[in-house]
Amino acid sequence: xxxxxxxxxxxxxxxxxxxxxxxxxxxxxxxxxxxxxxxxxxxxxxxxxxxxxxxxxxxxxxxxxxxxxxxxxxxxxxxxxxxxxxxxxxxxxxxxxxxxxxxxxxxxxxxxxxxxxxxxxxxxxxxxxxxxxxxxxxxxxxxxxxxxxxxxxxxxxxxxxxxxxxxxxxxxxxxxxxxxxxxxxxxxxxxxxxxxxxxxxxxxxxxxxxxxxxxxxxxxxxxxxxxxxxxxxxxxxxxxxxxxxxxxxxxxxxxxxxxxxxxxxxxxxxxxxxxxxxxxxxxxxxxxxxxxxxxxxxxxxxxxxxxxxxxxxxxxxxxxxxxxxxxxxxxxxxxxxxxxxxxxxxxxxxxxxxxxxxxxxxxxxxxxxxxxxxxxxxxxxxxxxxxxxxxxxxxxxxxxxxxxxxxxxxxxxxxxxxxxxxxxxxxxxxxxxxxxxxxxxxxxxxxxxxxxxxxxxxxxxxxxxxxxxxxxxxxxxxxxxxxxxxxxxxxxxxxxxxxxxxxxxxxxxxxxxxxxxxxxxxxxxxxxxxxxxxxxxxx
Amino acid sequence: xxxxxxxxxxxxxxxxxxxxxxxxxxxxxxxxxxxxxxxxxxxxxxxxxxxxxxxxxxxxxxxxxxxxxxxxxxxxxxxxxxxxxxxxxxxxxxxxxxxxxxxxxxxxxxxxxxxxxxxxxxxxxxxxxxxxxxxxxxxxxxxxxxxxxxxxxxxxxxxxxxxxxxxxxxxxxxxxxxxxxxxxxxxxxxxxxxxxxxx
Numbered sequence: 029x030x031x032x033x034x035x036x037x038x039x040x041x042x043x044x045x046x047x048x049x050x051x052x053x054x055x056x057x058x059x060x061x062x063x064x065x066x067x068x069x070x071x072x073x074x075x076x077x078x079x080x081x082x083x084x085x086x087x088x089x090x091x092x093x094x095x096x097x098x099x100x101x102x103x104x105x106x107x108x109x110x111x112x113x114x115x116x117x118x119x120x121x122x123x124x125x126x127x128x129x130x131x132x133x134x135x136x137x138x139x140x141x142x143x144x145x146x147x148x149x150x151x152x153x154x155x156x157x158x159x160x161x162x163x164x165x166x167x168x169x170x171x172x173x174x175x176x177x178x179x180x181x182x183x184x185x186x187x188x189x190x191x192x193x194x195x196x197x198x199x200x201x202x203x204x205x206x207x208x209x210x211x212x213x214x215x216x217x218x219x220x221x222x223x224x225x226x227x228x229x230x231x232x233x234x235x236x237x238x239x240x241x242x243x244x245x246x247x248x249x250x251x252x253x254x255x256x257x258x259x260x261x262x263x264x265x266x267x268x269x270x271x272x273x274x275x276x277x278x279x280x281x282x283x284x285x286x287x288x289x290x291x292x293x294x295x296x297x298x299x300x301x302x303x304x305x306x307x308x309x310x311x312x313x314x315x316x317x318x319x320x321x322x323x324x325x326x327x328x329x330x331x332x333x334x335x336x337x338x339x340x341x342x343x344x345x346x347x348x349x350x351x352x353x354x355x356x357x358x359x360x361x362x363x364x365x366x367x368x369x370x371x372x373x374x375x376x377x378x379x380x381x382x383x384x385x386x387x388x389x390x391x392x393x394x395x396x397x398x399x400x401x402x403x404x405x406x407x408x409x410x411x412x413x414x415x416x417x418x419x420x421x422x423x424x425x426x427x428x429x430x431x432x433x434x435x436x437x438x439x440x441x442x443x444x445x446x447x448x449x450x451x452x453x454x455x456x457x458x459x460x461x462x463x464x465x466x467x468x469x470x471x472x473x474x475x476x477x478x479x480x481x482x483x484x485x486x487x488x489x490x491x492x493x494x495x496x497x498x499x500x501x502x503x504x505x506x507x508x509x510x511x512x513x514x515x516x517x518x519x520x521x522x523x524x525x526x527x528x529x530x531x532x533x534x535x536x537x538x539x540x541x542x543x544x545x546x547x548x549x550x551x552x553x554x555x556x557x558x559x560x561x562x563x564x565x566x567x
Numbered sequence: 568x569x570x571x572x573x574x575x576x577x578x579x580x581x582x583x584x585x586x587x588x589x590x591x592x593x594x595x596x597x598x599x600x601x602x603x604x605x606x607x608x609x610x611x612x613x614x615x616x617x618x619x620x621x622x623x624x625x626x627x628x629x630x631x632x633x634x635x636x637x638x639x640x641x642x643x644x645x646x647x648x649x650x651x652x653x654x655x656x657x658x659x660x661x662x663x664x665x666x667x668x669x670x671x672x673x674x675x676x677x678x679x680x681x682x683x684x685x686x687x688x689x690x691x692x693x694x695x696x697x698x699x700x701x702x703x704x705x706x707x708x709x710x711x712x713x714x715x716x717x718x719x720x721x722x723x724x725x726x727x728x729x730x731x732x733x734x735x736x737x738x739x740x741x742x743x744x745x746x747x748x749x750x751x752x753x754x755x756x757x758x759x760x761x762x763x764x765x766x
Contacts, residue, residue: 085745087641087659088712090648096656107652121651190753216750228747233648236747349757351734351744388728388737390617390721391707397699400691403724404619407737496652 031288032281034257036063037560039277039293041262041308042300044117045542046529046549048243049160050297053553055253058560063255064247065262065291067282068113071095071120071244078236081228091234092121097261097282099440102303102432104448108334108494109303115258116243117301119542123232123355124213124240126166126543128157130364131177132374133537136425140372142456143425146534147506147515148551154179156547156554161211164241164546165219168211175206175361184216187225190352192381196416197358199344200379203478207358207379211543213241231355257291259283262308263444265296265525269316272522280442295556298502298527299549302332305531306432306501307447322502322519322527327512329432331503332451333536334495338468338488339419341384344481348414350383363420364538372456373464375422376539377471382417385484386410415484418475420468423538424495425454432501451495497541499533517552528552603639603664605719609671610635612687616694617720618727619736634726637713638664660714667719674701674720735760 038054040047043066055062071092072080080091095114102109112118131150136143161168162183169186170176186209189197193209200207214225214235225239238245247256264278274296279289298305306329310320320328357378364374388407390398398406435448453461465488476483505511508520517532519525529545529552537544614631615624622630647657678686678697686697698720705717709725716722727733731744740757 084648086637087645088647088714089642089659090646092648096649101654103654105654109654110649110651111654111656112649118651121648123651188751188754191756194754225750226747227750227753229745232651349738349740349742351731351738351742352757353753354744386737387711388709388724388733389707390702390705390709390724395707397695397702399617399695399698401619401621403617404621404736407728408739411738494652 029285029287031290033290033292034063034065034255035292036061036255037293038062038295038297038556039291040064040297040299041277042066042117042298042304043115043243043247043256044299044301044529044545045119045122045164045243046301046545047117047297047299048119048246049163049546049549050299050528050553050556051254052163052246052250053159053550054557054560055250057563058557059563060295060557060560061255062253063257063291063293065257065260065277065279066113066115067097067100067259067261069094069115069258071114071116072234074238077234077238081230081234081236084234085230095120100261100446102447102449103435103438104450105494108451108496108498109449115247115256120242120244121233122242122542123540124235125357125540126161126164126168126211126213127359127361127376127539128178128211129153129537129539129541129544130361130374132365133423133535136423136535140369142372143454143535144503144505144510147504147511150177152515153544153547153551156550157543159550160543160546163246163550164213164543165215165222166211166213166543167209167216167225169209171208171361172206175365182211184219187212187214187216187353187356189358190356190381192348192350192352192414193356193358193379195346195348195414196379196381199346199416199479199481200358200360200475203475205360205362205377205475207360207377210357210359210378212356213543215239227353227356229351229354257289260289261442262291263311263442265308265312265321267312267314267317267321267522269314274321274522274525286442295524295526295559297552297556298525298531299529302499302501302530302533303432303447303449305527307434309502310432310434311444317521322512322521322525324521325509325512327428327503327510329501330428330430331426331500331534332430332432332449332495332498333424333426333500333533334451334498335421335424335536335538336488336495337419337421338465338472339417339486340469340472340483341382341485342416342418342472342476342479342481343385343484344414344416344476344479346414346479347412348381348416350381350386350415352381354381356380371463372460373422373467374538375420375464375468377418377420380417380419382415383411384415384417386415416481418472420471421496421538422464422468423535425457425535426500427452427454430500449494451498495536497536497539499530499536499541499545502527502531503534504532505534516555517548518555526552526556603641603662605635605638605664605668606671607635608687609675610719610723612694613671613674613698613720614723616691616698617724630727630730631723633730634713634723637726638667663714663722667722670701670719674698677701 167184168182713722
C-alpha cells in the first residue's frame with residue numbers, strides 16, 4: 029500500500045478548539061506552514077444544521093453526523109469522556125459556556141496548602157484569555173472586579189438576562205450572592221461575520237444559526253493558510269534516540285483501507301485533548317523511551333483532573349416562564365475567591381430557570397386519572413410557582429493515580445490498545461468530600477429561605493466515578509521530575525514537541541475549562557511562533 | 568418520497584387550511600410510505616378521549632395529525648446524541664408503530680368485552696375508563712418523548728405536551744419554547760395568550 033507523505037513546518041495533531049486557536053495564531057502571525065491532522069472528518073455542514081436540530085428535537089437523533097471513529101473510544105469511566113473525533117472536536121457540540129478560572133486556581137498550594145501550584149499565574153494567562161475571547165467571540169458581563177478580574181473588557185456585551193433570570197438575580201441578591209450573566213461564546217450582537225443569537229435554546233447540542241462559536245468556523249476561515257488533513261489517525265510519534273527530537277509521525281487513513289501516512293514537521297503540537305494526547309505519547313514507546321515519549325517523569329497519563337457538582341431545585345413564590353432561554357444562566361465567582369479558609373472549599377454557583385416538577389402527568393397524587401381538560405388544569409396549577417435550578421461545581425484535587433493507561437484488552441481496528449481512564453481524588457479531597465457537599469446543600473437551603481422558597485430536590489453529581497470538564501495527563505511545571513511540559517507546553521524531553529490545552533492542566537478549577545484550554549493553546553502557539561519569522565501583516 | 572407520504576402531507580395542508588378557516592376537518596390519516604400506519608378511526612377516538620376538550624375538535628385533529636406525521640417521519644435505529652461526558656453510543660428504538668397499533672386494537676377489544684361496543688362508539692367518560700384500565704401501572708408523569716411511552720395513549724399525549732403550543736397553554740403565556748426569535752425579547756415577561764388560548 030502506498031505511503032502518503034505530508035510535510036510542513038508545524039503539525040498540529042487534533043482539530044478541536046485548542047488546535048483551532050493554535051493554528052489560527054501560527055498561520056496568521058508567522059510564516060510557518062501549518063497542517064492540522066484529524067482522525068475524523070467534517071461533520072454536519074452549516075446549511076444542514078437547522079434540519080439536524082429539528083430531528084434532534086423531535087427524535088433525539090444526533091445532529092452531528094460521523095462525529096466519531098469506529099472502535100476509537102476510551103473505557104473505564106462511566107462519565108467524563110466523549111468519543112467525538114471530528115473537525116472541530118467536542119467543541120462542535122459544546123454548551124459554549126466560557127468562564128475564566130480565578131487567580132487562586134493557579135496557586136492552590138501556596139494559598140490553601142492543597143494540590144500543586146501551576147508554573148504560570150492568572151496574570152500570565154490574562155492576555156491569552158482575552159485573545160481567546162476575541163477570537164472565539166465571547167459575550168460577557170463584567171462581574172464585580174474583586175470577584176472577576178480581567179485586563180480588558182469582553183469583546184461583546186453580555187447576553188441579556190431573560191425576564192426569568194432577572195427575577196432570579198434579584199432573589200440571589202437578597203440572599204447576599206451577587207450573580208451576573210454567564211459569559212458565553214454566543215453572539216449577543218453580530219460578530220466576525222456571524223449572526224446574533226436568536227435564543228433557539230438548543231446551544232447544546234446544536235446551534236442552527238452559527239451564533240455559537242464552533243471551531244469549524246476557524247478552520248473554514250483558514251482554509252487557504254492551514255492544511256487540514258482529515259480521516260488520518262496519528263498512531264505513533266517517532267523520536268531521534270540521540271537528540272530526542274520528534275522526527276515524524278506515523279498515521280493511517282481511517283478510511284481507504286487504512287492507507288499509511290507519514291507526517292514530517294519541524295515542530296509537532298499535540299492538541300488532542302486530555303485523553304488522546306497522553307494516549308499517543310504512551311503508544312509511542314520505543315527502545316529509547318520505554319515508558320512512552322515525554323515521560324521521563326513517569327507522569328504521562330497521570331493527574332487527570334476535573335471537578336464534581338452538587339445541584340438542587342428550589343421552588344419559589346414567583347411565576348417563571350421556563351423556555352425563554354433555558355441554557356443561559358446566572359453565575360458568580362464569589363465562592364471561587366473565598367480568601368483565607370480553615371477547610372478547603374472553592375466552588376462556583378449557577379442558577380437557571382427550571383420546569384422541574386411541572387411536567388404534565390396523567391394521574392394525580394391520589395392516583396386518579398387525568399385526561400382532557402383535567403390534565404391541562406393540573407399542569408397549569410403546577411406552573412404557578414417558579415422553580416430555579418442551582419448547581420455548584422466544586423474543586424477536586426487530583427491524585428497521581430487519577431490516570432490514563434493503555435488497555436491491551438481493548439484495541440482499535442489497527443490493533444492499538446485503547447485508553448482506560450480512572451479518576452481518583454487526592455487524599456485531601458477524599459477527606460473533604462462529604463463536608464464539601466453538605467456545605468453546598470446548606471448554601472442552597474440558605475438561598476431558598478431568603479426567597480421564602482423550598483429545596484424540592486437535591487443531588488450530588490451523577491458522575492460519581494468520573495469527573496466533569498476533565499483535563500490533565502501531561503501536566504505543566506518547571507521541574508521535569510514532576511511535570512511533563514514546561515509553562516509554554518513544550519515537552520521537557522523533546523524540544524520540538526509541544527502539548528497544548530487541556531492535557532497540560534495541573535488542576536481543573538471549579539468551572540468549565542474550555543476557554544482555558546483555548547487560552548493555553550494560544551500561549552503555546554505564541555511560544556512556538558517565536559521559532560518562526562513574524563508575518564509582516566498579522567491578522 | 569413515496570406517493571402516500573405526499574398524500575398525507577397534502578392532507579395535513581388541507582387540515583391546516585381548515586383550521587385557518589374554522590371549518591370541520593376530515594378524519595386524520597396516519598399513513599406513510601413505509602407502511603407505518605395507525606388505525607385513523609381508533610386514533611381519532613383515542614385523541615378525543617385523552618386530549619384537552621378545550622383544544623376543540625379542530626385542535627385535537629391537528630394534534631393527532633401532528634402525531635401521525637411525527638410517526639411517519641420516524642427513523643428507527645439512528646444514532647442518538649451521545650451526551651456530553653458519555654462514551655456510549657446509543658440508537659433510536661425500533662419502529663413503535665406495530666406495538667401502538669396493537670394497543671389501539673386492544674382498546675377496541677377491551678371496549679367490546681367490557682361495554683359491548685367498539686371503542687370509538689363509547690362516550691368520552693367510558694372511553695377514559697377503558698384507557699385507564701389499559702394503562703395499568705404506567706408512570707404518572709408523561710414521558711418527554713413519545714418514544715418513551717409505554718402505551719399509544721401516552722405517546723399521543725406526550726407528543727402534544729412536548730409542543731411549544733401546549734407549553735404556552737400550560738403557562739398561559741407566549742413563551743414559544745424552542746422557537747428561534749429575537750434575543751432582546753427575552754428581557755420582557757412573555758405576553759399572555761389571546762382569548763381562546765392562541766398566540
